[in-house]
Amino acid sequence: MTPSVPQPISRPSLALLGTEPWRAAYEFVQHKITRKATMPPGDGHPVIIFPGLGTDGAAVAPLRDYCETLGYSAMDWGRGFNTGPQGDIDTWLAELADHVSGLLNGHSQRATLIGWSLGGIYARELGKLMAPRLRQVITIGTPFNGTPDLTHAGWLFRLLNGAAPVTDPALSQRLRTPPPLPTTSIYSRSDGVVAWQSCRHDKTGAQVRDVEVKGSHIGMGWNPAVLQVVAERLARPRSAAR
Template sequence: MRRNNAATALNPSLTLLEPFRAAMELTFLQFTAPPKALPGDGHPVVIFPGLGADGTSVSILRAHCQDLGYEAFDWGQGFNTGPRGELGAWLEALADEVSRQLEKHDKPATLIGWSLGGLYARELGKLLAPKLRQVITIATPFNGSADDISASWISSLLGGGAASIDPLWIERLRMPPPIRTTSIYSRSDGVVAWETCRHDEGSRLVEDIEVDGSHMGMGWNREVLNIVADRLGQHAGPWRPYGGPT
C-alpha cells in the first residue's frame, strides 16, 4: 500500500521553471511526429481543464483526440474557477450537464481531466459509470490528505475557500471510479506533489503511469498524448499495461 503523508513537498526550483519547461515541451511537440495509431471508434471524449483555464488550454489535447478519430469536446462550462456552493450538489449538477451532452451519443464516453479537472472527471466517473468507458487524469492530486501542504490548494478550492474539507471527502477523492481509471503523473511536477497523483493500491481497473514533464505542459507533453492514444484505443475489459508507443 502506498499511503501519502504530510512529508510530500514540492521542489521550489521546479515550480519556478514551470513556464519555461512547458514552453520547451510545446516546442518538442511541434518537432516530433506521433506514433501510428489505429483509427478510433468515434466514442465521445469529454475534457475537463485545470484551475483558471478553459477549453483553450486543452485545445491541443482535444485536437489530438479528434485526429485519432474520437468525438472530443471540452466540458462546456468556460473557465474552471472551482466548485461553487456545496461540493456534492455542485458535482451532481455537473454530472447532469455532462449526461445531457452525452445523450446524443450511442457509445460510452471517456472522461479526461487535467489537474483540478481530473478530480471532476473521477467524481463524475462514479456518478455516471454506466455511461462511461474510462477515466483518465493528468497531474491530478486525488490522494492527498487534509493536512498535506502540497495538496492544500485543492482542499481549499473544494472546500469553498476553507482551510480544509470534510475528511470524508478526502477519503472519497482517494477512491477510484468503478471503471477503468488511468492516472498520469510526473515526479518533476512543480505544482502538485507526484505522490498524491498515485493510487494506494493497484487493481485490474487502475493503472498509474509516470512521465517526465512539467505540470503546466502536461496537456501537450508528447508522452502524455501517446498514453491518451493508447488508453482510448483499448477495448473493454482490464487494462493492457502501458508499454510505450507502438
C-alpha cells in the same frame, strides 16, 4: 535490517515550480515537432476533457485536437473557466453530471472522461455518478490522494473564491477511492505544482493504473509522453478496458 521509514510528502520545491513555464514551453515545441506514433484509428466514442483550476477549454485545446485527430468525438467541458466547486460539493457535482449527460446526448457509445489537475477530480467523481454511460477515466497530474497543502494551487483557489479549499477526512477518503471503471492516473515526479505522490493510488490492479511520465505540470496537456499514454488508453477495446 532496520525497516525504512516512509519519507513525508511535501509540495514541490519553489525551484521546480519556477521552471514550470520554461519546461512547458519546451514540451509544446516537442509536441509540434515530434513525429506522432502510429495509433489505430479511433472508434469515434465521445471524450470529454476537464481543464485545471483557473483554466478553460483553450488550455486543453491541444489535447482535444489530438483526440479528434485520432478519430474520437472530443470536446471540453463547456463551462468556461474552472474556478473550483461552488457551494455544496454533492449538489455541484450532480449539476455537473447533468451538464455532461447533456453533452453526451446523441452519442450511443460510452464516453471517456479525461481531467487535467483539478479537472481530474471532477472526472473521477463523475465516474462514480455516471458509470453506466462511461468506459473509463483518465487523469493527468491530478492530486486525488492528498490534501490541498500538497500543491501550489491554494493561492489561486483563494484568489478565485475568496477562501482556501477545505477537505475533511471523509471527503479525502472519498477522493482517494477510484471510480468503478478502468482508471488511469498519469503523473510526473518533476511536477512543479502538485506533489507527484498525491497522484498515485494506494493500490493498483486490473482496473486501476498509475503511469509515470517525465515533464512539467503546466505542459501535461501537450506533453508527447502524456499524449501517447492517452492514445493507448483510448484505443483499448471497451471489452478489454472493462
